[in-house]
Amino acid sequence: MSMGTAIFRNNLSAALLLMLSMIPIWGSAQQAKLKLFPHEDVQLLDSPFRDAMLVDLEYILKLDPDRLLAPFLKEAGLETKVESYPNWENTGLDGHIGGHYLTALSLMYAATGNQEVLERLNYMLDELQKVQQANVGYIGGVPDSKELWQQISEGNINAGSFSLNDRWVPLYNIHKTYAGLRDAYQIAGIERAKTMLIDLSDWMLEVTSDLSEEQIQELLISEYGGLNETFADVYEITGEKKYLDLAYAFSQKELLKPLEDDQDVLTGMHANTQIPKVIGFQTIAALNDNREYRDAASFFWDNVVNERSVAIGGNSVREHFHPKDDFSTMMSSVQGPETCNTYNMLKLSEKLFLTEANEKYVDYYEQALYNHILSSQHPEKGGFVYFTPMRPGHYRVYSQPETSFWCCVGSGLENHGKYNEFIYAHTENELYVNLFIPSILNWEEKGLKLTQKTEFPNEETSKISINLKEVEEFTLMLRYPTWAKGFNILVNQEKVELNNEPGSYVSIKREWTDGDEIELQIPMNISSVGLPDGSNNFALKYGPLVLGAKTGNEYMEGLFADASRGGHIAAGKKIPLSETPIFLADTKNADLVNYISKEEGELKFKTKDILYPEKFTSLTFEPFYQIHDSRYVIYLPLETPESLKQLQQERQKNELEEQKIAALTIDQVAPGEQQPESDHFIKTENSNSGINGEKHWRDASGWFSYVLKDENNEAGKVRITYYGNDKDRNFNILIDDILIGEEKLKGEKGDTYFTRDYILPKKLIEKKNNEFTIKFQAKENSRTAGIYEVRLMKIK
Known part of the structure; x- marks a missing residue:
């Protein structure tokens, strides 16, 4: 549905025709052909x-390919x-980094042309090809792959999340290998990676050939990454429908159906288990115009x-995913x-944009x-962050090449290694400028070299120069960001009349000439900006940049x-929230912008x-991406003198109790949460x-x-958390096979x-x-209680 078009003539010359328009919300046939440029065509x-790309390159080269390959060779x-x-x-996820490494090498080679990176990529493929030949x-x-896949092929499936x-x-785990092989072919252009990818897909077809639809759905109870996406990619590469069928089979209906019906079932779900599935839904939708899959991805x-x-x-x-109406745990x-x-959300955003060229993505x-x-x-050492706490006064942890x-x-x-990926996009005759990142684009089909020079976000302009072998007519689609108020465009120093609103694209169709x-x-x-739950926590922004402030490094x-x-x-000391900064104003409706000023230059x-x-009155705020090796704040509560007293009393009461329990806790498990259970080497039999x-x-x-x-x-004791309504639950609690408790919960x-x-x-x-x-062990004809928390503790 078009949101309207307008045609304007400016005073550049009688021959200059500028057509400015908002991008239609839903994809047209033309938009369906929207593509990203090959990575090697965009230079940062x-x-x-x-x-950041060069620091990543150093980290990549510090890794030993043979150590990453060892799990694959062992299993073969x-x-x-x-x-x-x-x-x-x-410790169980052996080999998953090897798959990521294939992708990382492919991206880095395409971005830099570094020959050492290419040599590593080819070496990885050499060794994995030997593995594939040995493993049919x-x-x-x-670990123990042959036994596992034999069990699966025979329908012996015991799946948990x-x-x-x-x-x-x-x-x-193996999805990372599929994705790595795909990227070695599609991004780095290595032909044999395509053959290896197809052979690996055929192996999965063979493993699942005797399984029913219901049995494959049972498999998908266990986190499966984006296998539906990669199987759809293999279909696009080969044109063979059996791979699209496999992609559909590996799309979890338990998640897909409610999303198709606009039902929010996400609260409590393991977030990164779901996002790759939805990337797969959208990949399938884009291949064969499946509106239901697309609607599911869009709603998600x-x-x-x-x-x-x-x-x-x-x-x-x-x-x-926490409740959307309560960000307190955040x-x-x-x-x-x-x-x-x-x-993964960036991947999904890209895919949705290529179908529906909406600026919101x-x-x-x-x-x-x-x-x-x-x-x-980390800007110098290159370590990567897992969690970025929003808790005021906390900090982040960085990986190391030999340990993490x-x-x-x-x-x-x-x-x-892929910051060049989404700066530009194109159809046959349209060029989209999405991001304001200094870069050179080579659009070979048009004979176009486009150079974008900018100091953004340190300056508020971006200059684009056009170099062409001959005059070429095409439409330049220039992003008018949602956050920009007062956006202007000048073509050859002449101002263009705009009729657009923020959050759109300005289209300029004309014959472009060199220079x-x-x-x-x-x-x-x-x-x-506040939190989506409407609570009184606020962060500061400058344009698209979130601002943070350093609060110490102890x-x-x-x-x-x-x-x-x-x-x-x-896991270091938590600074009590009662000792962290807040915004204090006469009213909770205070406009924080009135209290903030930018330093000159x-x-x-x-x-x-x-x-x-x-x-804290002298705290300096700066772009969050510049803050490292420090504790920090991003969100601060906005309080009045009246509400502050009550807030501090509540915080201090809660913190005293938390500190008391934390001081006694040696180790703890959150049952039902994926990573804590994996970190504590869970084993189960007939468990939910x-x-x-x-x-x-x-x-x-x-x-x-x-x-x-x-x-x-x-250690002196174990503390278990139960739910009061659990009844008819008869079970034993054992430690190292010694009975320490016998329970009969009656609700x-x-x-x-x-x-x-x-x-x-x-x-x-x-x-x-x-x-x-x-160990929690049910008695005959009963179940254990629901176990909500397990703490190993000192005696007072």
């Missing part, structure tokens, strides 16, 4: 993005040259971006938005790119991560008569997990267990949560073996 010029029965890397790479089509580092037949998300995007995301573009707490947790989530992309992705890499192999390391390797110049004037303004334990399973979490911002307590309100739980008609760490031999406590402590027997404490295995 000096900017924070190019700097081939000799390994070195030991595999530690951390997630040798299969490539993967999943975090596991499949007792392996840690193996489908998610709107829900996550507009109702579940914070100002930096990230979402989720402790990796899960403001208190040290496990805020996960970088992988945003990495680019607006979000820019927001997330500057404020989350660019901020998620989380999912956000894999996506991090990719993130900073034409376009200047975009993009004014940036200070603004404040107690930043584990700033650069070790190889432990929880090393990605900033710098991206530095000062406040006046608005920050409390007094020690779910969500009650905001809280996750796990129970079983069989049993489940976790490994709890006690490094300093301090008499009602709609509330309660805890019980279980003292460890003396013989357990005397073992001093630094870890305990706690």
